[in-house]
Amino acid sequence: MHINSVFDGGNIECISAREAGDIQLAIRRDNESDFYQWFYFRLTGAMDQACKLNIVNAGDAAYPDGFNGYQAVASYDREHWFRVETTFDGSALTINHTPLADSVYYAYFAPYTMERHFDLVHDALASPLVDSVCLGQTLDGQDLDLLRVGFPGENKRKFWFIARQHPGETMAEWWMEGFLDRLLDEDDPVSRELLKRAVFYVVPNMNPDGSRRGHLRTNAVGANLNREWIGATMARSPEVYLVRELMKEVGVDFFLDVHGDEALPYNFIAGAEGTASWNDAKETRQKNFEKALMEASPDFQMEHGYERDAPKSANLAKATDYVAETFGCLSMTLEMPFKDTIDSPNDIEGWSPERSRQLGRANLTALYSMRDQLDV
Structure with missing residues (x-):
């Protein structure tokens, strides 16, 4: 053996x-x-x-x-x-x-290797809707890939989706597969209509070094990227620094950061309720998105999740809070389980790559349901 x-x-x-x-x-x-x-x-x-x-x-x-x-x-x-x-x-x-x-x-969960990541980027580039942007290099010298989907135009919104700040949360990139597959399907009416309204900025893997090294949560030098959004530097967390700089250049009108949670056997949203600018209007928009996603996928639920941050207690080093406060947009973290889902179990596979992909596809339905609210 x-x-x-x-x-x-x-x-x-x-x-x-x-x-x-x-x-x-x-x-x-x-x-x-x-x-x-x-x-x-x-x-x-x-x-x-x-x-x-x-x-x-x-x-x-x-x-x-x-x-x-x-x-x-x-x-x-x-x-x-x-x-x-x-x-x-x-x-x-x-x-x-x-x-x-x-x-x-x-x-621990179905792996998503860097080789598969390269295939994901290559397959996306087969679409005329996609431009690939190499934002720069990681500390190990790997490329940090961003996919720009859709064509910029006057009054078009900027929707941002990132995944795998924590490299061991591989379900997040499986989610990206389903999300991109549907977004790039020119026969899908939901995707077509969304791309009339917005350009999508997609980072399928925020942490290539941690992914290749077999890390749970950090990059090559032990930086937890989801605690680097205020003080990111090229020396310690170039992944966050490079994404953040492009956000400042093009703007952000919607943001979703895709993760996995080790303990909770549910799919759920964590929002930016602790930010200083949180108000009733933002609360309503987030709840409407969650309700739309629950309608789009019975695998999603709203009852269980993290405790809400107390008012004005947000940690702006975290992506969701930083983006919400900096750009004033709807900014959320989506969490998926490493275990099975209690409400919709699968005894053979538990929560799986295919179910992650399907939830990625469902998010576009929810986004379409929210389209008018995201235009303001």
Whole structure:
């Protein structure tokens, strides 16, 4: 038997793999950071053996409560990911699985590699609606890609969508696949009408370095990008700095930051209620968007989510609060689960890439329902 994670997005350390029933593993920390929770590795040579894979440092991970009720994912082909029996005793996370092949992959959620990201950008560029903008380079020297969808024009709104500030939240880029697929479908009447009104600025992956390195939450030097929006610099967080500068140049009329949440088994919105400029009109617009999204997708709900920020307690280092206060627009964070959704469970796959893609598509329906409110 052999354990390996030396590949795009991989993360695990093998302590011992002498016996299938007692494999000892540990998750590596993000570089220059105490964050860790993301894992992605390959097991070979264990076909038809009852394997017990013990991730011994899970209890000290960034969000250990997220492992309660959680089931890891596995795949033989890295295309179809299914849930496998997983237990958590407060200290170790144990995956119990008998592989049906001599090569099997395990992960915290279905990975979204940088290679797939390149395919996503390339496929989008096949559309005449899309211009690709390389905003600059990350600290590891990777390109930071922005896709501009639609043609600028007088009175056109500027809609911004970003994903994966936290690289281990791979469901966010799966969401982007569905969102872009529908937005670029010239036969889709919702997309056509939205592109008459707005230009879309889309950053499918805000954190290429963390994605390739197998990080949970930070970039190459341990910066949590969603705490960098006030003081971003090219030396520490060029990803945020470059996006923020283009926002200042072109403007923002709508903003959605797509994430995943380790603990909560729901899809939900977190808003900018703590900003100093929050008022009844902004409250109404956000609630209307949430209601429209719930109508568009039964996988979305409004009952469960984060506690609202107290008035004027916003942290402007966070993207949603920074954009809301700087540009005065409807600015929100969309969260998806690492687990299954309680309200609409899928026993085989849990929350999955395909369900993330479908929620991305549904967001365009919600946006279309809000079109007149976003014109003011």
